[in-house]
Every structure is written in C-alpha cells, then in structure tokens.
Amino acid sequence: MQMKDNILVAIFAAVILTMPIWAGAVGAGYPDLLQKFAIFGLFAIGFNILFGFTGYLSFGHAAFLGVGSYTAMWSFKLLSMNALPAVILATLLSGIFAAAIGFVALRRSGIYFSILTLAFAQMCYNLAYSVLTPVTMGETGLTLAADDPRIFGGAGVEAGGALPSPDFFGLSLSGYNGFYFAAIILVIGFYISVRLYRSSFGLMLLAVKSNQNRMNYTGLNTKPYLLSAFVISGMYAGLAGALMVVIDPLAGAERMQWTASGEVVLMTILGGVGTLLGPFIGAVTIKYFENIFSAFNDAVLNQIFDFLPDFIQVIWVPFASLFVGKGWHLTLGVLFMLVVIFLPGGAMEGFRLLKEKLFKKNEDAAETAKAGGTE
C-alpha cells in the first residue's frame, strides 16, 4: 500500500515539475497559468481534507486564503522579502483563524455548518473593507511600499527606484521560478494529504463522514477530529493565499469573497470529492478552461464560425458569445451541471468507469476468442 502511494506521489511530482515542458502543447505553457494550477490545486487538495474526508462542506475557505495573503504581505513589508518566513507565518496564522472559526462553526453540522462558515467568511471580507482598513488597506489592496521597514534586510527600494520582489534566499521568484516554488509546495502538500488519508487519523475522518452515531458509540469524540481536519484544511488555504502574494505581491479583499469559497467547492466536486487526485484535477480543469474561454471574443468567434452560412452565423455567434469571454462562467455552470448529473463522483469516477469499460472490453474479447477456440 505504502509503495503504491509513494509511486503515486512520485508520478504526481514528475508530472507537475515537468509541466513547463509539456504544457505548451495544450496551450498552457506560460508561468502565469501554471502558477495558478499549482496554487489552486493546493487550495483544493487542502479543502478536500475537510470536505472530502469528513463530509463537512465549508463555504468559507476563502477567508483563510485572505488571511494567508495578508500575513505574507505583512511579512514582506515588515520582515524581509524572503518567501520562506512569509509562507510559514501565513500557514500558522490561518491555522489559528481556522481553529477559532472551526470551534464555533463545528457546533453544528450539515447545512447549518455551511451557513456558519459562509457567515464567518463574509464577516472577514467585510471587516477587511471596513474597520480593518489599517491592516488590509481596504479597497486599494495591500501593496509593497518604498518606506517598508523590512527589519531583516532589503528595506527601501532597489537601485533604479523599483520595489523589491519576493525571493527565496536570493533566488528571484518571478516567472518559472515562482511556479517551481509553488509546485514543490504543492507536491509536499499532496504527499501530506496522501499520508493523512492512509493514517489512523484519516480513517477516523472517513468514519465521521460515514456514521457519526456509531462513532460516538464507539467511544470516539468526533469534535476534535473535525476541528483538526478543519484547521489542517484552513492551513492549506492560508498557504495557497501566501503563494498568491509570493508570485504577485498584492493582497486584496476580493480574494475573500464568497465566490472564491464557492469556486473551491466546484473544483473539488468537478474533480471528485474524497479522492486524492480529484481536487487537483478539478482545479486545473477550471483554471484551464477559464483561461481558454475567457480569451475568446466576438471577433474570434466570427473567425471560427466563418464556415457557417451568414444568416446562421448572425444568430449563432451572439449566442455562443454568451458562453465565452466574461460569460465563461455560463460554460462552467453547464459543465458543472453535466458532471453532477451524469458523474456525481467527478472526473475521477469518469476515469474509473473508462478503465472498467476498457478492461471489460478486453476481457470480453478474450472470452469470445476462447469460446471461438473451443468450438
């Protein structure tokens, strides 16, 4: 079992780290998009530890994303431009936030839990815009400034008057370096989630999802298990938030809005709730299609559908344009509906069915061959 898991993680690492080489073939070969894959993949993998393992659907994980971003920003402003302390501090602080929010929200289960987490996240979002403006800079967003103290070096501006950018012990984290930094953290995060899934603790989380009553009557207290899972997944979210500002040092409150919480739910469901790889696949799918579809506009559509007769093109192109560009969420909505209706287990279930079908075909073929031979 452990051997199999190690192979899975090794293949995962190999696929992720070679992305810059092969992703160009599918039109995703630029650092900006690959960074998004890694960061949202990490976010979704962490979210799955709560939603996938325990079945508790949080609608407030964007709050931890925001906490992570702001913490990392302040680490850049006050401590140094090194990404390591920023990432560590962000993970710890979002863990503390998650412990506080989880402690209250986990008093309820099911839909009430979801609503409580949503309420907390919206509270954080609104606080960031109002009373916490000194910390978050409200609408303008938190950015680096020329007069940041940075007590561990790197204060002020660089030669030429440019603001400094995040680094990793001197190694600049822009472009593909930023991607590799995020990708390595993603691989570590994935490995931890695999270990967690196979551990005694992970089995307890699955048991919570399966039957809380039996769990209680087996002498197990479900609350601390749930709270631990909540804190761990909050820390993943904070880590993802920190990585966002490592790559682009700007933190805005819109990151904490409920749509961001909703997006990670979509990613997880699209990929396969409770599976190890599914959430990552969901995150990549959504970010990839977002990138492709939102780049389309009427001119591109007219070009594509030029082969149609004019009178059809006149009707068809405006209709199709609803689904692309800014309206690409409509496409996402349709995709989501199709997945939920026909593949409730997400992409991973799709793969499993495909595999079964292929193997079955082979078996059938072998059987017919055998039957033919005996005749």
Place this chain on the structure above:
Amino acid sequence: MSAILTVEGVNKNFSGLKALDDVNLSVEKGSVHAIIGPNGAGKSTFLNCLVGRLIPDTGTVLYYGKKPEGETLFGLPPHAINQKGISRVFQTPEVFEDLSIFENAMIPVMAHHDGSYKFNSWGGVVSRGEIVDNAEQILEDVGLIEKRNVHSGSLSRGDKRRLELAMCLAQDPELLLLDEPTAGMARADTNNTIDLLKKIGEERNITKVIIEHDMHVVFSLATRVSVLARGHVIAEGAPEEMKGDPRVQEAYLGGAHL
C-alpha cells in the same frame, strides 16, 4: 452476585404522557437480562434512560462498571459513556457503511487502544501490527474474516449485525445493550445471531441487556426477564416462570396462551 446497573424509582413524562412510572430494576453482573413488553410499554425510553440519553424526571440510575462505587451517567456524551465500558447495538445495525469490513473492525480497536481522540496522522493504518491483529481476530470470531475487503454497506442485515457485534466486542465492554437485535431479520439470520450471542456469552463474561419482541430470542438467551407494561415493571423472574405467569400473558400477549 452484585449488580452492574441499579434503577430506582425512575419516572419519565413526555408532556403529560407517563412513559415510565416508578421503575425499579437491578441488572446482575454476568446475566442476560431481557426486557420485554408490548408496543408503547416504554422499553426504548427505559433503554435511553439506562445510558443517560434521556434524563428521568425523578429517580436514579447507577452504573457499577470498572469502579466499585456506582456512578450516574446522566448528561454524559455517548462517547464518554462508551469509554466507561457500555456498548450498544441498535435496532437498525449501525456500522460504517462506506468503509470496508476490515476498516470497520479497525476503528473500535483503535478507539480502545488510543482513547477518544488521538492525532495519529502519519503512520499508515495497515502498519499498526498489534491493532491489525486484534481487528482480524474479532472478525475471525464472528466469521467475517473472508469478507474483510467487502464494503459493509453491501452486507445482508444479519452480517451487518454480526459486524456491529464484533465492533462492540472489540472494545471489551462490561455491559452490552441490545435493542431488538433480530428486528427485521430473516429466520436464518435470527438463528445465526442467537448462536453468535450464545457463543459470545460462553467465551466472555459480558452482562447483556436485551430489549426484544421475539419470544424465541428471549427464551433462547435470557437468564432473567423483566416485563414492562404501560411504564411499570409488572413481573420479573427466570424465563420459565415468566412463560406461565398469568399477569404477563394478560399484559403482553393479550391473554393468548404462549
């Protein structure tokens, strides 16, 4: 013989309806105590009072588990009650239906070993030598070891009951509460369950309280029977005595002969 559970003067009202009316009862250590009675006699309410799920309006329930002095269980959460050595089998078998039989067996063994919470998040489940052995042993005991990788959700009701019993036994309880253990089962499954309970009784000295409708089950297993009707204990004694008791036949069987 000493008592493991004593019930004194327990009353319970549900908005005017007297569910339990001055119930007195004592369950001896090592006995198999059946509580029978017609529908609405208060059996379920009584069981819930025994384990502190319901708090009676008046009266006391004392549990003499691992400690010599009695303790009250009222208001304790279920996991704390379980940790004191009381396991429970439900009318509808409650197992972890999304997990395999082996995983189902692992959970109570781990709970027995690690307590109500342990953050053991790194080592794989299957690498826990002694615990895996224990889980396999209890599956062996109830005859489910061949199906260890089957999802428990796909089991028959009888097999689910078997698994549930195995999970209760894995915790080495002092007191096992069985709420209609054969309800809704086919005859063969019922007989299998009776045989299994008998086997458990021979191998381990666990006190059992059984709430049951099926007289066949009661008379095959019980060493003592209490009859509950309209919130009262109307008769108590050995199963043979109860069979012929006119009060019991009157209340429970509506006068028909057994």
